[in-house]
Amino acid sequence: MKxxxxxxxxxxxxxLPAFAADYKIIAPANPGGxxxxxxxxxxxxxxxxxxxxxxxxxxxxxxxxxxxxxQFASQDKGNAGALIVGGYVMVGAILTNKSPVTLKDVTxxxxxxxxxxxxxxxxxxxxxTFGDLVEALKKDPGAVSWxxxxxxxxxxxxxGLIAKAAGVDPKKINYIAYSGGGEALAAILGAxxxxxxxxxxxxxxxxxxGTLRLLAVSSADRLEGIDAPTIKESGxxxxxxxxRMVAAAPGLSDEQKAAVSADIEKLVKSAAWQEQLKTKGWxxxxxxxxxxxxxxxxxxxATEGVLKDIGLVE
Amino acid sequence: MSTFEFLLQGLAVAAQxxxxxxxxxxVTLGTAVxxxxxxxxxxxxxxxxxxxxxxxxxxSLIMFAGIYYGGMYGGSTTSILLNTPGESxxxxxxxxxxxxxxxxxxxxxxxxxxxxxxVAGLIATLALAFVAPFIVKVALVFGPREYFAxxxxxxxxxxxxxxxxxxxxxxxxxxxLTLAIIGIDxxxxxxxLSFGIPDLLDGIEVTTLAVAMFAIGETLxxxxxxxxxxxxxxxxxxxxxxxxxxxxxxxxxWLRGTAIGFPIGAMPAGGAEIGTFLSYAAEKxxxxxxxxxxxxxxxxxxxxEAANNASAAGTLVPLLTLGLPTTATAAIMLAGFQQYGxxxxxxxxxxxxxxxxxxxxxxxxxxxxxxxxxxPLIGLWVKLLTIPKPWLYxxxxxxxxxxxxxxxxxxxxxxxxxxxxxxxxxxxxFGYPIAPVxxxxxxxxxxxxxxxxxxxxxxxxxxxLVASPVAVVLLLxxxxxxxxxxxxxxxxxxxxxxQLAASED
Numbered sequence: 001m002k003x004x005x006x007x008x009x010x011x012x013x014x015x016l017p018a019f020a021a022d023y024k025i026i027a028p029a030n031p032g033g034x035x036x037x038x039x040x041x042x043x044x045x046x047x048x049x050x051x052x053x054x055x056x057x058x059x060x061x062x063x064x065x066x067x068x069x070x071q072f073a074s075q076d077k078g079n080a081g082a083l084i085v086g087g088y089v090m091v092g093a094i095l096t097n098k099s100p101v102t103l104k105d106v107t108x109x110x111x112x113x114x115x116x117x118x119x120x121x122x123x124x125x126x127x128x129t130f131g132d133l134v135e136a137l138k139k140d141p142g143a144v145s146w147x148x149x150x151x152x153x154x155x156x157x158x159x160g161l162i163a164k165a166a167g168v169d170p171k172k173i174n175y176i177a178y179s180g181g182g183e184a185l186a187a188i189l190g191a192x193x194x195x196x197x198x199x200x201x202x203x204x205x206x207x208x209x210g211t212l213r214l215l216a217v218s219s220a221d222r223l224e225g226i227d228a229p230t231i232k233e234s235g236x237x238x239x240x241x242x243x244r245m246v247a248a249a250p251g252l253s254d255e256q257k258a259a260v261s262a263d264i265e266k267l268v269k270s271a272a273w274q275e276q277l278k279t280k281g282w283x284x285x286x287x288x289x290x291x292x293x294x295x296x297x298x299x300x301x302a303t304e305g306v307l308k309d310i311g312l313v314e
Numbered sequence: 315m316s317t318f319e320f321l322l323q324g325l326a327v328a329a330q331x332x333x334x335x336x337x338x339x340x341v342t343l344g345t346a347v348x349x350x351x352x353x354x355x356x357x358x359x360x361x362x363x364x365x366x367x368x369x370x371x372x373x374s375l376i377m378f379a380g381i382y383y384g385g386m387y388g389g390s391t392t393s394i395l396l397n398t399p400g401e402s403x404x405x406x407x408x409x410x411x412x413x414x415x416x417x418x419x420x421x422x423x424x425x426x427x428x429x430x431x432x433v434a435g436l437i438a439t440l441a442l443a444f445v446a447p448f449i450v451k452v453a454l455v456f457g458p459r460e461y462f463a464x465x466x467x468x469x470x471x472x473x474x475x476x477x478x479x480x481x482x483x484x485x486x487x488x489x490x491l492t493l494a495i496i497g498i499d500x501x502x503x504x505x506x507l508s509f510g511i512p513d514l515l516d517g518i519e520v521t522t523l524a525v526a527m528f529a530i531g532e533t534l535x536x537x538x539x540x541x542x543x544x545x546x547x548x549x550x551x552x553x554x555x556x557x558x559x560x561x562x563x564x565x566x567x568w569l570r571g572t573a574i575g576f577p578i579g580a581m582p583a584g585g586a587e588i589g590t591f592l593s594y595a596a597e598k599x600x601x602x603x604x605x606x607x608x609x610x611x612x613x614x615x616x617x618x619e620a621a622n623n624a625s626a627a628g629t630l631v632p633l634l635t636l637g638l639p640t641t642a643t644a645a646i647m648l649a650g651f652q653q654y655g656x657x658x659x660x661x662x663x664x665x666x667x668x669x670x671x672x673x674x675x676x677x678x679x680x681x682x683x684x685x686x687x688x689x690p691l692i693g694l695w696v697k698l699l700t701i702p703k704p705w706l707y708x709x710x711x712x713x714x715x716x717x718x719x720x721x722x723x724x725x726x727x728x729x730x731x732x733x734x735x736x737x738x739x740x741x742x743x744f745g746y747p748i749a750p751v752x753x754x755x756x757x758x759x760x761x762x763x764x765x766x767x768x769x770x771x772x773x774x775x776x777x778x779l780v781a782s783p784v785a786v787v788l789l790l791x792x793x794x795x796x797x798x799x800x801x802x803x804x805x806x807x808x809x810x811x812x813q814l815a816a817s818e819d
Contacts, residue, residue, distance in 0.1 A: 071724065186456075193771060312502075
């Protein structure tokens, strides 16, 4: 009976395109990537939970999300029904691309999900532990090639942080950027590079099959169900998490912002969302309000520091 | 159960009437959306994936397979009929296919594309079922230096598609290579030639350039000629179907296209376009009718179309065996698989045989449905050409614009579409070939990235480029392809060769 009511509300909402709770979500990336998947998952859950009757996902790809962000900030000003998905990679891209539009020009609502970085080597690699890898890095930074996602992204930043913590000049790291963890995976499996770094999900099935050796994860504490030490355990104080967030348009009133925040909170608390997190292997890192604003500011300044160290930002 | 029994079981499930209907719906939807220029298979699958969620796992998997193959195939129809490639892998199809269509042979061109896609899809899907684990081992041997050698080979061989003037062909190619530099450099994250315009940071979209050069440029060219345009389009001359000679000339290119497309599709950084380039170049060298190349040679449609579809199946090799999505389409499929509880990776064939074989059986059925749907439609498609020119080209403009806006809703993108359309028009007037521009845009970044990655890994040691047997063999083939024609020409056989390099446009 409850489902019937929900269904009729849904049907009603779809019949009225001007219904107040319609949302449009900008995925500032091509179909298929993490942001696109986040946006499409938001869409599915919002509709199935009756938070919004009509949700549209629009892909505006390019330049680490900064193109979508710029378009969103200018075209959707004051539109309470518009959302954009973003994350840590966007923070780095804004800095490296010298984007005129930053996260200050939109209304960040909440952090939603996160994924820790994993450092892997091919099964045939001489490096048995993370310590071995760090030793080699200290000896000759150029001889250790790291394959990971795009330049200036989370993976690159993590390598920079590891080098810095190990007392190696981050400018000397030999980072080989691929368009994503997937393409990098082929290079790691083929032992074309010394080590690989990306979100754990990219490597999970290979690690389980024994074709890749998991040396370390970038979380603060050991992760449940993953048999690997943290980077911290090896004495390097590095914790990196690739988080994803949702933001609303600039120029919203406090009431409008509160309404969007309430909708997102309802979504995050729903069973359907939790179910989706589990199937996709995303950590629930929900954080909103002032706590999120504070964390975001911290992440931005830390990222800026690392990118300067690596030499990507002047 | 053995491999074969799993496959038969999967086929039995997929052949149930309801599932056949789902396959038909999937193929129809996929083709319909894939036909729009600018909307490639990736967006097609992303848009239609939610439709499949409502069904049971078997049904949704089958509809999904239909959408995938339908989307991959859809691009060839507009390439052939309207000279408007729906996606980058059907750019080569437009070269010969559109010439055939204008000579009243659109029917056989569409038929050889459809049957070639079917043959290639069938062989490649079976290859996926039986040799995937082996192929993937070979593919992993390919590192940056091997890919670079492959790109060198591709550059050398596609130069045969440059038309009768090498200088003009090279000029076009360098225009493409220059356009390819625009945007953020992937390896250093720094912007190049973007002039502070944020929209240029992501570089130039291949489909935008291709649609602009081919469709918009062509439209302007036709419009500028007014009523005295010489190339009167004949809708149908002779039979709509393939005749005996067409069959005789098509079957070998189908098989060769499959043999080229499947392994290249299976390589993590191969890509569907490169297979079509290599197939086109191969057919041009092997044909007994070199004079027809550039004027509508059926081999030039049969080979690349087969290569295109074979590489679509090839893409599934790293996806299923490594969990490695090598194209945007594959990445979306990965999301789709997770919906059915499938976690692609090295253990997939062992842990989830029913679903894997169900998928492979679904692909076979979808492939068959594609043929069933498209062969009868050919008669109808060809009638498109009987539409009066002003209406037809107005329609092409509309669809080209819609497709571009659909893929990337931005005013700037639309401006680029028009600007490149003008460039295409000007190049046409002065007799510069169009295809090398697009080829340069596709191959340029691949070659550059792989070269720089290889050198970064070796810390600047150039000998790394010839330190692997695979790379050496590929470079030697490239050198032979470059030098042998020169020697032949020097020995006075230049006539044959100048015919080989017959005009493209």
